[in-house]
Amino acid sequence: MKQTTIAVLSNSGGAGKSTLVRNLAYELDRSGLQVALLDLDPQHNLDLFCGLDVEIPMIDTIVGMLGEKYDRDWHLVPVPNEKNIHVCRGHLGMAELQNEFVARRGSEHILANKLKKKPLGHDVILIDCPATLGKICENAVVAADYVLIPLILQDKALTGLDGLLNWLKYLSDDLNLQPAPQVLGIVPYAYNEKSQTHRQCMEQLKFVAARARLRMFETIDNSLEIMNANGNGLAIGKFRPVHKTVEQFRNVCQQLLQTIG
Template identity: 40%
Template sequence: MTQIVIAVLANAGGVGKSTLSVHLAYEVSRHKYKVAILDLDPQRSLDVFCGLEAAEAENTTVKVLSKDFKGDWVLASAWNESRIEVCQGHPSLADIANDLVIRKRGEYTLADRLQKYPLSHDLVIIDCPATLGMLNVNALAAATHILVPIQLEMKAISGSAELVEWCINTSEELQLDPKPPILGFVPSMYDEAVAMHRQYYLQLPAIAKQLDIKLYPKIRSSNEFKNASAHGLPLHKYRTKHPACKDFKQIADDVIQLIKNK
């Protein structure tokens, strides 16, 4: 059966894509599954979240998407956890994206790499950039499922509906079969003390129902996420008993079920 590949997609920056990617990876790995995180973002925020030194371009996803890739994946262990490995990002991914536009099967490059040179991991998570360009098209073509983090403000919520439409239309244009379903919306950085957050959070169930997409429990806003990432750690390792560690459990449970059913 097909390997589970989850693209974490959003069409705006600062909505919690990397936070979701690394904490989902950690939560799934606690159940003895191997997880690879692929960083397609030129800003390479995963380096910070995973406590990794910046890598040279030839040791990153730039190499994976290059024409001369022969399956020599370079993966860095995250947090000294043998079950979590990262293929790091690099600023020159922006140049690779331009090259993919004119390359034959450019939209399918990542999917082709994962098929021809498969990773041994039970789960692959793709941390995507904030713009719906060629790198995100590659993530969509490679994905078996999609997760969409949503920040609780009007622009982000309306943008999420546009993202759903983009996923549907792009999947059709690429003739993906099957089309990767959206596993769910993930409300992120929720602060109970902010009236706007409470207001928009109340609107999300109706929006998700209209789009026929699952709505996951909110991931709370906490300075401890920032503190943890400043130390290059997931919250689970930085503050083991912090209540926000549980915010990722339902998503992880669903992903683990997908792994078991593959």
């Protein structure tokens, strides 16, 4: 397949971005694809979720990769016990790097230019974005073919969805992105069917998605086992192979592959 870059983006914290990236990577790997994960989030949760507990120098993280004077090949770390998943690790210094971006010419294109100059050989690149819609997220959108939006079911997140979609459109128009990345759709995250609030939010979300002509992907249920899997550095499919959310992540992956071909 042609290499595909997907930015996993949400403008609210706790929406499950890193969890979705980790578990999609696992399912894509199971499908025989090579996957690269780029961790742009200063919280760098992917380190924990991928079982990467050994510290490495900042120059070998995403901060070093995107620094002004860095021109070496990508530093990718293999995920333990996975066949074809590699991570460009995140770092707290990403917050400071974002301030540096403001002063750099064409700062929205730094990541895209890096990927063109030093291309990765993976089938799919998943970009884990921070929750703040600043220069870092702009870089992710410019570099991406597609955007995937995980959304936690609460009123604040639903209100913010319109703002996120408007921001994406404004950015694409302002930078004249040709083509602009396609929004694949929304992945509802941490859903509790027994919660009336969640059920009401789900109905509102379906309405918003239909109005915006966005696909609703498989819903991921709220589960403590997902958190336990993350804490153990494993995808839920490896941590609890028969857990109900394994099939849900697998369905999201299959829906994704059908959409991007």
